[in-house]
Amino acid sequence: MTETRQNPRIRYDEGCLAAHALNVVGDRWALLVVRELMLAPKRFQAIRHGLPGITAAVLTQRLTQLSGAGVVTHDAGLYGLTDSGRGLMPVLQAACRWGALHPGHDPRRFISPTALVISMTAMIRGGEGPVTAGLSMGTEAYTLHLARGVLRPAAGQADADFTLSGDGNSLARAVYGPVPLADLARDGVIGLAGDPRAAQDFVDLFRLR
Known part of the structure; x- marks a missing residue:
C-alpha cells in the first residue's frame, strides 16, 4: 500500500521539536x-472497543490524520502502524512511568488489554528470566517473554509457563494489586493455568510506585 504523507495540522506555531511532535500526535485521542x-493491527471496531469513550466520527478523524502524517497504515480493513508509529512505544512507556508518580490514578476505570500490556513493559522491576507468560483477555491474547529484565510482548497465544485470563481491569488488579494470585483465582476474579509459583513470582516484579 502506498503511503502519502501530509504536513501535520498546525496547532502550535513554533519551531520547537516537541511542539512539532504534538502537531502530529497531540490531538485528543491520537496517542491512545x-x-x-x-x-497488533486491528479493525476499526476493535480499536473503538479499546477506547470506549471515543465516537466513531472522532476515531475516523484521528485515523485519517495519523494516516496522512505517516503514523498509521490502512490495508484490507486493518489499521496498523508504520515504523514511525511504532517509534512512539518509548513515549507511551515514559507516559506510564510519569503518570504512576502523580496522584489521582483510578484503576477502576476502563483498562484495555493493550494498555495493560504496555504499562507492564514500562513498570517491570528486575527479573532475569527467562519466563514466558500468557495473557488471555477475551478477543485479545498476548505472550510476554521476560529475559534480563526486559519484557517483550507478542500478540497471540504461544506456549507459556503460565496463563492469566480475565479482562484488562481484573488482570491489572492481579499484576499490580496486593492480593495473591491464588486468592484471586479462587474467588473467580481471574483464571490461572500452569505454574502458580512462576506466575506469582512474575507479577511480584510489577509496582506502580
Whole structure:
C-alpha cells in the first residue's frame, strides 16, 4: 500500500521539536489510538472497543490524520502502524512511568488489554528470566517473554509457563494489586493455568510506585 504523507495540522506555531511532535500526535485521542495499534493491527471496531469513550466520527478523524502524517497504515480493513508509529512505544512507556508518580490514578476505570500490556513493559522491576507468560483477555491474547529484565510482548497465544485470563481491569488488579494470585483465582476474579509459583513470582516484579 502506498503511503502519502501530509504536513501535520498546525496547532502550535513554533519551531520547537516537541511542539512539532504534538502537531502530529497531540490531538485528543491520537496517542491512545496509536497505543491500541502498538502491539497488533486491528479493525476499526476493535480499536473503538479499546477506547470506549471515543465516537466513531472522532476515531475516523484521528485515523485519517495519523494516516496522512505517516503514523498509521490502512490495508484490507486493518489499521496498523508504520515504523514511525511504532517509534512512539518509548513515549507511551515514559507516559506510564510519569503518570504512576502523580496522584489521582483510578484503576477502576476502563483498562484495555493493550494498555495493560504496555504499562507492564514500562513498570517491570528486575527479573532475569527467562519466563514466558500468557495473557488471555477475551478477543485479545498476548505472550510476554521476560529475559534480563526486559519484557517483550507478542500478540497471540504461544506456549507459556503460565496463563492469566480475565479482562484488562481484573488482570491489572492481579499484576499490580496486593492480593495473591491464588486468592484471586479462587474467588473467580481471574483464571490461572500452569505454574502458580512462576506466575506469582512474575507479577511480584510489577509496582506502580
